[in-house]
Amino acid sequence: MIPVLLTRIKTSDGITLEGVVVPPKKKGKIALIWLHGLTSRFSSGQTLMKELSSSCTKNQIAYFKFNTRGHDIVSRGPKQKPIGGAFEKFEECVRDIDTVIRLAKKLGYKKIILAGSSTGANKALYYQYKKKNPAVKGIILAGAISDMSAWKTGDAKKMSRAIRIAKQTKNKDALLPQEYGIYSAARYLSLFEAGHAEDVFPYHNPKANWKELKSVRVAVAVIIGSKDEHRDRPIKNIMDAFRKNAVSTRQNFSKQNSGGQAKSFFGIIIKGANHGFQKKEKKLAHAILKWIKRAVV
Structure with missing residues (x-):
């Protein structure tokens, strides 16, 4: 049985975050921080x-x-303010991640691997783009699928109507009609309209500049399941877009590792895995540890 420490921490703006810390028996210098997906x-x-x-x-x-x-669809923030996946402001994820990193450093872990799944992947990349935290030595983007592309695999006309309604809604904190899911107008636009801060995987736009990924100067792994149900194009094409734009990671890595025996960017496809990697968890964990040993340690 693995010992787990249930922990509560508080962000700089007063939001309590619950979570777990699983320390190794023999302490090292590295901590992996896993960021959950939308409403998880x-x-x-x-x-x-x-x-x-x-x-x-x-x-x-x-x-x-x-x-x-x-976390969750709706939760309660300070002064009864509604938060959760339906209401969160994406840009504020920086405060959440900062708080967890501070805890890890306080506990003696000097090297941070920031890993996110689905929307958590968006947050991991956005955080390092904004903060350029020197403690972060690697980033894992699992299920790194663009929401702007993902909605095309569903009812595109319905999604277009929802975007139009959200843009016309004066109170952006108001919920959209329930047929469009439980989202505030602002949250819906952040998720599904191109050009917002959350749009950090813009392979849907051939003219996108990928400023977030290009700014990152640490090792990056993009991990996607071959059967990800939210893909709108072949996974190989998505990986090629990431690889093409991971310019700074390659340049920085070549300066630090003149031998060039490893790579700063890894595109990993988990065969048979869906968006959440259900029933392929062991393969995912193995791929992550293999990458850490090769690119970070």
């Missing part, structure tokens, strides 16, 4: 938590997983 929470994905935390601790890596303010 720290306790979700128990199988992956077990596989990944076990693999990490066997390799002297601590495992951290905390709620962000976007």
Whole structure:
């Protein structure tokens, strides 16, 4: 049985985040921080938590997983303010991630691997773009699918109507009609209209400048399931877009590693995996640890 520390931390703007810390028996310098996806929470994905935390601790890596303010569909923030996936302001994820990193550093972990799944991947990349935190030595973008492209796999006309309604709504904190899901107008636009801060995987736009990814100067792994149900094009094409735009990671890595025996960018496709990697958790954990040993340690 793996010992788990249930923990509460508070962000700089007063939001309490619950989560877990799984420390290795023999302490190392590295901590992996896992960011959950849209409307998820720290306790979700128990199988992956077990596989990944076990693999990490066997390799002297601590495992951290905390709620962000976007946990669940709706939750309660300070002064009864509604937050959660329906209401969160994407840009505020920086405060959440900063708080977890501060905890990891306080506990003695000097090297941080920031890993996110689905919307958590968007947050991981956006955080490092904004903060350029020197403690972050690697970024894992799991299920890195563009929401702007993903909605095309569903009812595109319905989504277009929802975007139009959201843009016309004066009170952007108001919920959209329920047929469009439980989202405020502002949250819906952040997720599904191109050009917002959340749009950090813009392979849907051939003219996009990918400023977030190009700014990153640490090792990056993009991990996508071959059967991701939200893809709107071949996974290989998505990976090629990431690889093409991971310019700064390549340049920085070549300066630090003149031998050139490893890569700063890895595109990893998990065969048979869906967006959440269900039933492929062991493969995902193995791929992550292999990448850490090659690109970060």
